[in-house]
Amino acid sequence: MVDAPVPQQLGGSIGIVGLGLIGGSLGLDLQAQGHRVHALVHREVTAERARQRGLASAVSTDPAVLEGSALVVLALPLDRLLDPSPELVAALPEQAVVTDVGSVKAPVLACWRSLHPRFVASHPMAGTAQAGVEAGVAGLFAGRPWVATPEPGTDPGALEAVRALAQQVGARWLTCAAAEHDQAVALISHLPVLVSAALLQTAHRLGAEAATAARPGTGALAGLVRGLASSGFADTTRVGGGNPELGTLMARCNQAAVLTALAGYRQQLDELEQQVRQGDWEKLRCELEACAQLRPQFVEPIS
């Protein structure tokens, strides 16, 4: 997190709707930077715990808490973001800049561009393993990408305010078209979940089947598969064994891009399979060599 001066666009209180991982972390960072944060949550028990944790300066279940906010961040799960209550929409000050943190952008724009005149679609890309009011931590956004997807009708001043917000918490600011964003996250975030889940299912199913065929009733291979799984298997299956609600929501809200990514993936896997089937070991070695060269380009972020 950088110690930037408070930008003019962030004057007044900042509203946050939802105090899960993203909302709570944002509340902590913004208060540390001297901002007053007014948060709206769904349930009183969450409000109470958020107050104890100091996630915001004021926390309420009454939408009126957002009154006077110059900027409101909708830190809601995608399903609630795409089906907002009329009370929430009515409580957003008309002059406020409004942004979201959803991990898919085209459907968010389709829903929100007509709901608020100063809406800016954005996506801070920070960890998703934790959720709920206990998840928020200081410094979550430092060095992480914060992508906005402006379109021709986006208010330029509103976009600047969201940029100031992202930079205030130390994030790396990027803009692109919503469709580009959604294709990119399909490839690097949503496809890996399915690829990884299928690997878990295969190890489970084939392990059990082969065991039954080899020694009926012993389940020896199934146990062996489990007993031998090591760090490589653990890494490759981590995202496939993650939050099922989140994985489903990503696929649902980014269906077309995920299907495109899956089609491309199938083609690559077919080619590798063909090399194994034909015993074209030199070609396979070249492909794996190319992969070894590729990976550092992805994993060390280009800033």
Added chain:
Amino acid sequence: MVDAPVPQQLGGSIGIVGLGLIGGSLGLDLQAQGHRVHALVHREVTAERARQRGLASAVSTDPAVLEGSALVVLALPLDRLLDPSPELVAALPEQAVVTDVGSVKAPVLACWRSLHPRFVASHPMAGTAQAGVEAGVAGLFAGRPWVATPEPGTDPGALEAVRALAQQVGARWLTCAAAEHDQAVALISHLPVLVSAALLQTAHRLGAEAATAARPGTGALAGLVRGLASSGFADTTRVGGGNPELGTLMARCNQAAVLTALAGYRQQLDELEQQVRQGDWEKLRCELEACAQLRPQFVEPIS
């Protein structure tokens, strides 16, 4: 590593052929347990460095160094193990127990069961990221599986000696049929490499293609895909970006089991894809929920 008394089967010097990650680590652990270790390596420069690192009590490029060894561990890469030099075979004392450390077992047995009367096929499952004479470390085998794949013709006394060796360095001893072992490692070790490599290729290819289509010449999406890749992508692609020689060797030596694993994988991925295509979100959520339940069964080894 356990401080077990030196078992009778391990009396006399222990021979190690090859001082890479497995051979070097074994040399360090066995010497720490009071054994005399005689090592045969291919090149004089390796011998010199191995002596400096203290990987064995005696290191030579002359096969005669193995004379008098009660047990010889062939710690060679699979390709060299499957095509041993006549000098090596001739240098193995006829009364010695001989074992290997190859990660595929059926082809090793096919080659070695006729080459030495006291051969036992085995596979200590320890990390493979490092290689060469610098790679060996103390304690590599502690708590890791060491799988032997005896067959009806295997000398029971020889099998006991290899078990004593594995336990001497703190490994977890397992036995199973060679075919079962090879199917299990295809599922938990060789399939993940291909699944993970295909993901890297897809992110690379689709990122570049979509970028060209969207904004010819800018490569914007390709950069975005790279800029947004996070820990989930990093984990899922780790083994796919690993050692290309090793990945190719595994597929080559375990071709049938890898193809079976790939066929099973394709079926699981097809099912997930169908759920996404049909928008069957409840089914997808159930599958991902099952994956979240499955993963801890694999990742926490059953002992």
